Amino acid sequence: MQKILIPVDGSDYALRAVKYASSMVKGDTAAQIHLLNVQEHLDGKIQAYLSLEKIKAIETAAADEVLNPVKRILEQAEVPYIASTRIGPIAKSIVDYVQEQKCDCIVMGTHGRGALGNLILGSIMNKVIHLVHVPVTLIK
Numbered sequence: 001m002q003k004i005l006i007p008v009d010g011s012d013y014a015l016r017a018v019k020y021a022s023s024m025v026k027g028d029t030a031a032q033i034h035l036l037n038v039q040e041h042l043d044g045k046i047q048a049y050l051s052l053e054k055i056k057a058i059e060t061a062a063a064d065e066v067l068n069p070v071k072r073i074l075e076q077a078e079v080p081y082i083a084s085t086r087i088g089p090i091a092k093s094i095v096d097y098v099q100e101q102k103c104d105c106i107v108m109g110t111h112g113r114g115a116l117g118n119l120i121l122g123s124i125m126n127k128v129i130h131l132v133h134v135p136v137t138l139i140k
Contacts, residue, residue: 001030001031001032002025002028002030002031002032002104002105003031003032003034003101003102003103003104004021004024004025004031004032004033004034004103004104004105004106004107005034005036005094005097005098005101005103005105005106005107006018006021006033006034006035006036006070006106006107006108007036007037007038007090007094007106007108007128008035008036008037008066008067008070009037009038009066009109010065010066010069011109012109013109013110013139013140014066014070014108014109015069015070015073015109016109016139016140017107017108017109017139018033018035018070018073018074019073020107020137020139021033021107022073022074022077022079023077024107025079026077026078026079032080032081032082033074033079033080033081033082034081034082034083034084034097034101034103035067035070035071035074035081035082035083035084036083036084036085036086036093036094036097037063037066037067037083037084037085037086038085038086038087038088038089038090038093038094039059039062039063039085039086039087040087040088040089040090041087041088042055042058042059059085059087060085063085067083067085071083084097090124091123091124091127091128091131094106094124094128094132095127095128095131095132098132098134103134104134104135105134105135105136105137106128106132106134106135106136106137107136107137107139108125108128108136108137108138108139109138109139109140110125110138110139110140125138
């Protein structure tokens with residue numbers, strides 16, 4: 001079974017990556033898409049004012065906001081998927097997920113949300129490319 005990881009952040013680039021990967025595997029019963037949304041840890045100062053339950057609820061809501069639209073795309077295309085969320089450093093979480101799940105490749109967008117997101121994801125993209133030992137397809 002071919003396992004394809006798609007890191008998603010809610011950007012248009014991530015949506016295009018999902019659509020691209022979906023078209024790659026449609027009808028291929030030996031392929032499986034893994035969606036991964038990584039939420040960074042909340043700032044330590046915020047943690048002093050919120051309970052662990054509230055922090056978890058915020059992280060879950062943020063992940064759902066990102067994952068739900070891409071899940072709908074895959075469901076409409078009748079492409080099977082597994083959706084996961086991680087909390088932590090984005091690039092490291094992606095690399096760890098690839099290793100843990102034994103993914104065969106990554107399909108990811110070249111930019112993230114907004115101007116700052118473009119700089120950050122560009123940096124994340126570079127880190128991921130240099131740290132993984134699987135092919136990475138970049139979608140503009």
